[in-house]
Amino acid sequence: MAGAAAQFPFGHILDTLEYGPALEGEALVKHWLDKHNRNFGHFINGEWQRPVDRDNIPSKKPSTGETLAGTLEATEEDVQRAVAAAEGAHKKWSALSNFDRAKFLYSVARNLQKHQSLLALVEAVDCGMPSKEARTTVVPAIIRQFYHYAGWAQVLSEEVQSWSSLGVVAVFPGWMSPLVQLVQRVAPALAAGNTVVVMPSPHTRLSSLLFADICAQAGLPAGVFSVVTGSTLGLLASHPAVDAVTLAGNTLEGRAMRQLVAGSGKKLSMELTGHCPILVFEEADLDSAVENIVMAAFSNSGQNTYSASRLLVQEPVYSRLVEKLKVRMTKIAIGDNLDKNKDQGPLGDPAAIIRLGQLVQEAQAEGAEIFQPSALPSGIHDCFPPTLVTGAQTSSQIYVEEPCGPVLVVIPFRTEKEAISIANHGVSGTAAGVWTENVSVALEVASMLQVATVWVNTYGLLDAACGAGGLKASGFGRSGGKEALYNYMRPSWQMPVRTTNSEVDMDKFGASSRSDLLPSLAAADNLKDGDSPNIDKTYKLFYGGGQKRPDSGASLPVVSQAGSVLGHVPDGGKKDVRNAVEAAVKAAPSWGKKDGHGRSQILYYLAENLLSRKSNFIQLLSSATSKDCEDRARNEVDLAIQRLFFWAAYCDKFGGTVQESTLYGLTWKVHLSLGVIGIVCPDDFPFLAFVSLIAPAIARGNAVVAVPSEQFPLAALAFHQVLETSDVPPGVVNIITGDRNVLTRTLSQHQDIASVWYFGSGEAGSTFVEAAASGGNMKRTWVNYGQLRNFIDREQGQGQEFLVEATTVKNIWLPMGDIFAN
């Protein structure tokens, strides 16, 4: 019997009912690697290019450290070749008919479908992701992306009118889920008519290279899709012929990229890791929540963009939930990520192990309780056990620092309000989960969470139709949906931006006000000798609903084109901006929540009151310029009134839609206000530009701190009369005059400002605004790179661009259903 038992050793299994191994075969991957002689070149201009004398970087299998293949380290020359090919291909690609471009994307989708197993395996082998996740989540998602964007390519001219492709898009997928991050960017970029060059993360290059093979098989024209492997992102990102840059990664990587391309005129979109919370309320389905939390926090070893690392639980259910979670966690199996019976494989970034270990140790030393039930497997490298941390505080390092690993910190809360304030505290804003069966609680919490995606009673769902991404320091731009197209398009009237003189001294720009503050010899109002002076009109700053003297106690002269001094405006500075932002921050939430009808009433009222003071404004404007410009001044004021009307109309027509995702339920896209927007106005069209910029911002629920034209601020400053008589709540519109650079510096560096719109002259200001954003709250920016905008023109002065810039997209996922049988 001994021989038979060895052949069919049931006894043991029958007693314990173990699973045994269920390993995925790697033959397909090996075959593909061998086809490339385990040595990859760059994929440029539709072919594999293997320039000689390049460093060779081995791609390794994280679970064993085994080398899978060699990849090249790109030089400037390689990048140049790829970008040139992309640039060359763009002309033809962007000129294709919608139908023709759609057919190419459709073909990619078809070809991805043909190679599902290989795609899943390569991704799993290369980045340590459990193969079952790659198979069931990643691969279906990328196929869906290409079908969805094939559709956008087809209907582009109907749905995105008056927008054009940018040119060459540089794509930087992260190392955590590279294939999804690649496709989320490449598909919309291609659909919009761009060509792309991809530089995958040095840790995880293989899936991008496989994707190149598939694109070639799909018949994509040469140069439309290229891959260069390298570890110097700047080579590609800073290339002068690159028109847009899109990156997925962590906040540090995001900051570096923002800094790198600041002032270059390249359109940047970033999707950064989140430090995401899950909120469990007392009326939640606790068992389902537990199941979902385990997936959200520990799948792919907690290394997804949306991995949850914070669990907030309402006090009455705290102990029960933690108990249930602990029981569930004992079932998590760690091991070879190609074993279908393992839930967690190795970390993609080996360095994370030490960092995570230290974090956990520190937390333990501070008195937190650490729960790590899963045994680490022998023979598999770089695994970290799923870790539950209780008893830590919101000030503990383990709570504050983003783990990028399988670590979950549980924090109790008392009320809905407290939960929201804990969840919103912090700089990131990627996604959040909300668990409650109470629909009122769910909807209120979902709308108040400052994140780009909220999942109610679910987590981690993504769909090509819904733009995911981040708010606050978690990036800008979206992947998915129509909203992703805007990352890769510009309004058609705009010429491609190529900056030439965008250098800026970050320390000096706007550090001090200009020096000509002493009273000038010329008297105001062109007084002649012996005339008695007029009663001086004193201009003041306007913030918090009232006129305020500047902190500096100083004024700047406003000089007409003829050289006469028309008056003095306050020399506002850092402290005035601080006060104005404070007022705006206070006003923004209730203004943002105000119903669209209410906001539109106020904008109509503004238009009405401006109309009744029309002659006053024409006079102010024409005195500032020159007498013969009265017609122009009249036109400016007329158009300003029209703009107010236009944006009043849009107060209740851009709230959002229901996305057509694959969810049974609602995926509700909300066009959120951003919060406080700092607006630096141009000198051209000093009044029309001012109104054209603040009106859409406030129409869509933002509060603004506006810096009027430095040269001709009088009309804008006088606008406070209109504001004060039109029921605009205090703090919604704030106007600060002074040295533009000083004010720009302060606005850009203020962390409570969500976006800076810069329309000042010269390229330096734009560069400063973009570069400053990288250091702080990673605010959004909309800058002109020194290029003039004709605010008279409809497209330039009130185009769809303004709506896109004044809002951000938030998706709320609401699964539905209770019927399962009779």
Place this chain on the structure above:
Amino acid sequence: MDVNLHKSGNPGWDYNESLFKSIRINLSAVKARAAEIGINRSVKKQWQAAWQLRALACIDLTTLAGDDTPVNVTRLCVKAAHPISKDIVKMLNMNEKEAKLTTGAVCVYPNQVQVARETLDKCGEEGRSLPVASVATGFPCGQTPLGPRLDEIRSAVKDGASEIDIVINRTYALSGNWRGVYDEVRQMKVACGNAHMKTILATGELGSLRNIYKASLVCMMAGADFIKTSTGKEGVNATLVVALVMIRAIRDYYALTGYKVGFKPAGGIRTAKDACVWLSLMREELGEEWTRPTLFRIGASALLGDIERQLYHYATGCYPAMGQMPMG
């Protein structure tokens, strides 16, 4: 394997509505979990074969038809006592214990209990230790006065049934009269005496997952030794979604009382592959103990045949013809 059911009985618990009245269950989330069960774990090779044998041991081999007569009931019983053909036993070089595996029970109507018991008693050691389960209490609808329903139990027990599968009162359940459900099941428990009581919730007729949870907890409080999904006669059979909810209730009841209650899905489980998914569900949600016939049964008739065919395939590498395995 310990097949002595009588050790794991559930004496019940005082009726306590606060334990279930505010239960929240989110269907879409439960569905998401249910969809994972089948793909998150997988068994191959000898593990698969061993799991199939375990599934076999958990089958309540069932015939519940209007045309049941001693002819087919006898045939069923003999198959239950010797479910694996001699060929396979030989090919797989099974040891004595493995070769003597039987199904968990046979399950028949009250009128067939006597013949089933007599048949099994003639089937050697394996047959004698194989329980006869009888449905009762106006199966499948339960729309009969309580007196006759209780009499049905007593009669089946008297005829030799050691397990009784009762149906709960759906009229009470749907109208929210959980106390009524409890009281009835309590009386049925008394009527069962030493026989083990499985309570059939007829989940397909309970309308919501919340009702399924409530019914599960009420039945366990009333002394159910097993809770069972369905009669096999409702529109919806045993589904993983329903199972997850019932299993949660079992877990909660165990945490509350320390009593282990078994689970029996019935209806629609026809393939060896499905059976392994159900075992995996039990293992992941409750633990290995709940994959044994003491705490897990599958009500099925066609499943056994498929398991036999899969074992044949495991032993030979070839798929047998449908008619090749001995008929049961």
